[in-house]
Amino acid sequence: MINIGLISHASRLHGAERMLLNLALLLLETEKFSVKIFMPEMDDSGLYSECKKYGIEAESIPFNIWYIFFDRANENEFKQRKELIRIRTKEFDKIIRNNNIDIFINNTLTNIIPYMSIIKFNIPIITWVHGILDGFVVPNGDLDFRLLLDRVCMSLSSSVICNSIWTEKYFHEYSKNMTVIYNWTNEPKNIDNVDKENIFVCLNSLHHLKGIYKLINACKILKNRGYSFKLLLYGNDLSDMIEQLKEEIEKSDLSENVILKGVTSNIESVYNNSSILVQPSYIESFGMTIIEAMSYGNAVISSRSGGPEEIINHNVDGLLVDRFSPEDLAEKMMYLLDNKDEAIRMGREGRKSYVNKFSSKVASSKFIDVITKTHNSFSGYTNEQMIIYDMLKYIF
Template sequence: MCNTFYYLKGGSERCFLDLSALLVANGHEVIPFCMDNERNFDSPYADYFVSYIDFPSQLNGRAGLKGKLRVGERVIYSREARRNIEKLIADTQPDIAHIHGIAHEISPSILPAIKKAGIPIVQTLHDFKLLCPNTNFLSQEHVCEQCKGHRYYNVVKNRCKRGSLSASILAGVEMYTHKISQIYERNTDVFIAPSKFLQRKVKEFGIKNEVINIPNFINPNSFTPCFEPENYFFFFGRLTKIKGVTTLLEAMRQIKTSHLYVAGSGELHDPLLAYANEHTIKNITFLGFQTTEKLIPRIQKAAFSIISSECYENYPMSVLESLACGTPVIGASIGGIPELVKDGETGLLFEAGNADDLAQKIQYLLDNRQLAIEMGRNGRKLVEANNNPETHYQATMDIYQRLSKNRLPYLK
């Protein structure tokens, strides 16, 4: 099981770690291959991990040309990663390789080595890296598909990668190199797309590999629905423009009958506070970063939660968490969000970036509290039926068994 980070860094790591735990619970041995990091969980296989690299420090001016060359070598083709995976394979003889996020710190150099050993490769796509040099279809904080048709020079032209010319050049070179060599496509047997949106995008961008839709999973038993909400609604996530928090605050100027709690940190924290003060928005509280233990009770008691993203979301765990809590969601109609937020059933959809539309949907649920509760019940049922661990395990094992020459058994 390959992923750059072996600690809970973000949503993709949660999927990687949860799947690993699910497989272990069903009797399988899971061997991690990751990057060394002081925050990693303990592993008997840590000696095989690739060395730690901090890209921002290597790309800044103080690191000089040597640092930039080190990053370039690591991103495009890491010989260290290939050597380490070859040794791991020789020592452990795995039946199948499941790839998650390996771009940059590990690189796809491990894929030919795995393939050469005769091991089938499954890769779960947690983002849009296979299609976009900037990973997320964003340029200057706006949705962008200019690189479609292998026009990856646009990442340099628009300085999509953190606004940096050097980082954008590297992203463009990386993308051209990997597309010319077809290193992902030639070596991966099956891609897994958590959302149908991503599945369609992969095909739309001309990739011929088999792409199977398997939604992310969550354990509903870990969440206790309330169905007796208090008079507030909730946003939790990064405080950045692409998460739509500016649009949410604009919408709040029209809401007077309830309270918004905002959990999360990010570059817009102080500007959002200033905006709320400037426009005398008093029915909003910024909670800052919240641990899961503090976050879940807030979600459970909320009338509804807000997912206001203005970027292509894949299959957001934040929506799954809300629905598992029995809390309906008002979500932006973009990316994979509508696959979970069924308009009028598990929540309401609004036009991404449209503050007036968002305000109308907020007020509608505030005026129809019983309907919101029923939407929450529907959301809980959807997660129980479609996103439970058992369904995810069966779908994953179907792929493993089909690809593996050893016909992996369903172990219990």
């Protein structure tokens, strides 16, 4: 039995945290691993609530501001954050001493503390990279320093897992032990095959990088062309743009077409009550909602934004559009409205793609292989890694 510690950078339940939960469930099913999730700010919502629901052991860890927001130009702030890292690292040391963990899997490139602490105890770390937080995504902070710490974290990792080839290509020069394992979603319990005509759905955080306004502009085109349709827009507001979005919908005479639904955890209801998923993001390292929709046999339309090109085979199991063109998006939406048989065919092909590439069964064997090989081959940190670690301690 290998004891696995899964480290979450947050206690909410967004994409990366949901995948960490999925991994815990997947590993426990094998009965080859014991699993414990470590997360900051444990309360009765989000990730911790799901842990209690499924009987997954969890423990609270100290929270620290993610290094992606560090700015060395602000000397006083940087000094305070370095001191906080020292304090939090000592707290993390105590947690490690009280747990018998064989391997840690650190979820996302955001937090330096796990590396500062775990290496002291000569325990291997696997880093799970869910995307790219470059200057386009997070323009604030010290971009060069952020990339340096990304490189440090991966250099100190025994293995690095990327969620797509697109993500791996961005980081490939920083680690020789990189493996691509696509995200997965569990098999739906109920699939409703009743026709849901002209109902689009989009599940995204309401952030400008998610292409929401582009989607609204595409809907304007459909409305002006006389199409009857509904767009169910699910998501939480991370950028104070919800009121602006409501105003834009009303100003565009789309109040009866575009329905803001808020946050949901009931994806079964979402996909069983819609026919076509639209993913309009400008940048997407994978595309979790795409494989979810495919698992329910729904047609999908997505921007060419990185990861989705690895999921969708254009014109076979979905449609890809120019990520900057609302006109192209509108054309593809109208195409599927005009060609219902094509939408049904693509949904069926998408369902096949899900089973063959994005099911838990496919991911399970790959994760087990990486974890087992890491556990069996680890004989301590190399001299080069310890030099990097000593430099990290010098910085902080």
